[in-house]
Amino acid sequence: MKFGKEVDMAEIARQAGVSNAAVSVAFSGRKGKIGVSEETRKRVLKIAAKLGYSPNPLGRSLSMKKSHLIALLGRESYFVFALDTIKGIETVLRDRDYSLLTYYDGSWADDQSRHLDFALDRRVDGLIIAGAPEAPDGANHKRVADLRKKGVPVVQLYRRIYPDVPVVMTDEDRAGYLATQHLLELGHTRIAHVTHSAYLDRELPGTHADALQRAQGYERAMCEAGLMPQVIDYDAQTMVGLDYTRLVKPAVDQLRHGGFTAATCFCDYVAIGVMNQLAAAGVRVPKDFSVVGYDNANMSEMCNPPLTTLGQPLSEIGATAARMIFELMDKKEVSDTIYEPIPVVRESTCAMNVSTLRKSQVKTRITG
Amino acid sequence: MKFGKEVDMAEIARQAGVSNAAVSVAFSGRKGKIGVSEETRKRVLKIAAKLGYSPNPLGRSLSMKKSHLIALLGRESYFVFALDTIKGIETVLRDRDYSLLTYYDGSWADDQSRHLDFALDRRVDGLIIAGAPEAPDGANHKRVADLRKKGVPVVQLYRRIYPDVPVVMTDEDRAGYLATQHLLELGHTRIAHVTHSAYLDRELPGTHADALQRAQGYERAMCEAGLMPQVIDYDAQTMVGLDYTRLVKPAVDQLRHGGFTAATCFCDYVAIGVMNQLAAAGVRVPKDFSVVGYDNANMSEMCNPPLTTLGQPLSEIGATAARMIFELMDKKEVSDTIYEPIPVVRESTCAMNVSTLRKSQVKTRITG
DNA sequence: TTGACTATATTAACCGATTAATATAATTTG
DNA sequence: CAAATTATATTAATCGGTTAATATAGTCAA
DSSP states (O other): OOTTOOOOHHHHHHHHTSOHHHHHHHHHOOOSSOOOOHHHHHHHHHHHHHHTOOOOHHHHHHHHTOOOEEEEEEEHHHHHHOHHHHHHHHHHHHHTTOEEEEEEEOSBHHHHHHHHHHHHHTTOSEEEEEOOOBOTTOHHHHHHHHHHHTTOOEEEESSOOSTTSOEEEEOHHHHHHHHHHHHHHTTOOOEEEEEOGGGGSTTSTTTTHHHHHHHHHHHHHHHHTTOOOEEEEOOOTTOOTTOOTTTTHHHHHHHHHTTOSEEEESSHHHHHHHHHHHHHTTOOTTTTOEEEEEEOOTHHHHSSSOOEEEEOOHHHHHHHHHHHHHHHHTTOOOOOEEEOOEEEOOSSOOOOOHHHHHHHHHHHHHHO | OOTTOOOOHHHHHHHHTSOHHHHHHHHHOOOSSOOOOHHHHHHHHHHHHHHTOOOOHHHHHHHHTOOOEEEEEEEHHHHHHOHHHHHHHHHHHHHTTOEEEEEEEOSBHHHHHHHHHHHHHTTOSEEEEEOOOBOTTOHHHHHHHHHHHTTOOEEEESSOOSTTSOEEEEOHHHHHHHHHHHHHHTTOOOEEEEEOGGGGSTTSTTTTHHHHHHHHHHHHHHHHTTOOOEEEEOOOTTOOTTOOTTTTHHHHHHHHHTTOSEEEESSHHHHHHHHHHHHHTTOOTTTTOEEEEEEOOTHHHHSSSOOEEEEOOHHHHHHHHHHHHHHHHTTOOOOOEEEOOEEEOOSSOOOOOHHHHHHHHHHHHHHO
């Protein structure tokens, strides 16, 4: 193999004593009007192997008008905990000789808008969107709708944000319900839900649908149990990084003085922040207080105590999304896929004990 | 813009009343023998904008023999905590109209070998390798060497694994030194280093160079202070995920019964495992025991207490690696870049207090 | 034996850009 | 004023595949 002179299809054809077309078919296995005998195929492949030849995807792409590239756009935070989703996607893509281009959106809709441009300029054959940043003007909705009209397959992950775009997600309402149920079964009755109230208003439909649905699941479970749901708010305005500990302090004060013995939290990171603040206040988890998170993030297994949480089948979600892209490419019909949340019971929850309740009620009386 | 009929360069040329070549030059701004007047350029660009045209990278790639794709291969765990590196890389790539393909290696050298194939089949224009899995047979070394002979730019990140391949990394020896120094300055004298002994033998040169160098920096600082370095081993054989808590138990027992008041740990995850075990044993961090990690992983800011650690300038490391790729492409000489580690002092370390020392010695006597 | 059909192959147009070679007019230089 | 140079453009070959249209030989049925 000489430097700088790559073997091409013509070279293989020459050495095998066949035409370019035969080599192409031998490699792709495609058969339209044109076929190739098993014998010829083997000979071609053998010579190719000897010369270290593999078909140049650049030529193929141009000719087939397919880049063999799929783009994944999504909020940065998703990539931190959802590597398994990416792996799920890639497993499916690899079988089809596709590659994945990833675009990490920041907090602004502009990012996604720009990334949409990048991906389109690259002529990606499909788009997987993992949640969108706040987009009050709906500009991206129009872009995505245009795309679909042009025939580009689009699938969204985790949350239903773009209407009419097929979605692969976990049943978040059910997650909220199951988390609460778990605490109810442990005998808790004073259960709060810690979340960010801005996520719960309907002004930006879809953007924080997961938060809203988790809260609704919580409320449903509480009501069914004849209990009063109570949502406690934290302030996410000054959020930096993933550490909620500081932001969650007032919420935890409310938790402590409100006579609660357990809480479900918007996500694992919030739950960990809550546990940290509880520890700082001398409240022992789970003995004095049970905490549940959502997402089964990496952290949740190694925090102290390890967090009880509701996970998602991340790698399946990714794989399914990728498969849907190909189905859309083949002009097949696809429908939404909603997965059941996966309860992961660790050590941040335990059965209520009566003395705890009494103690916290006393406290309430003193401070109230 | 009609469905399925993409505007191409010829269409723009026609409407602008110029040749294909003129359009090409107007867009690329390249100028060899051929130029285009400012007036023509503007007209072409305006028409292109009106028709929503952007040059098809598939055609361009084929013609220029450049895929405009760079591959990043690396151990899965790197991607969990080093998203900033990827962002650093992408910032630089984007300016050059390049995209990044990521390949997450598992624990086996086979993965990297396979990913090398994938990337090469894709005709990537450059390769960034973020650490390699154990490769006793050195098969990948040969592959990488071959690649470089063929003129493909290769850069490695974090650790020097492939000889002769330019590296961008942090000075790990110095990190070990600084971590230990920090503890010495706080008055600690009984300082251990918790690591995995398999990382320290020289059988697999480079593969765990970071662990080795951190340990060496620790030893150097201890010796300079006239203190006895002591490396304490944990068992990584049964490692699953990122949670070291269980694996680190025997090491923590040694720590407690050996009269130590502080420890540096191979990485943040190990440090967090150590803190969890200390907490389980009723040892308060940092009051009774100080702990230092390495990497400044996401987790280290939200664990309890937040971890003192030595970070790396991840995004700069990424950006530098990407820039080096382009320099290699332009046949320029490049040399290694070694960054200074970044101390991040949080709450897992504090000044030694005398009573702690006495207590731990008592304990030693009791249990010993 | 003839026509239809099948299996296997080739030829040549095409995908959408880049760029070396070439051309022309305008401007500068000696 | 002629020659050289410069600025601005065009023509056509090329990158490395795919595939519709076409060709040929062999098989099978009637």
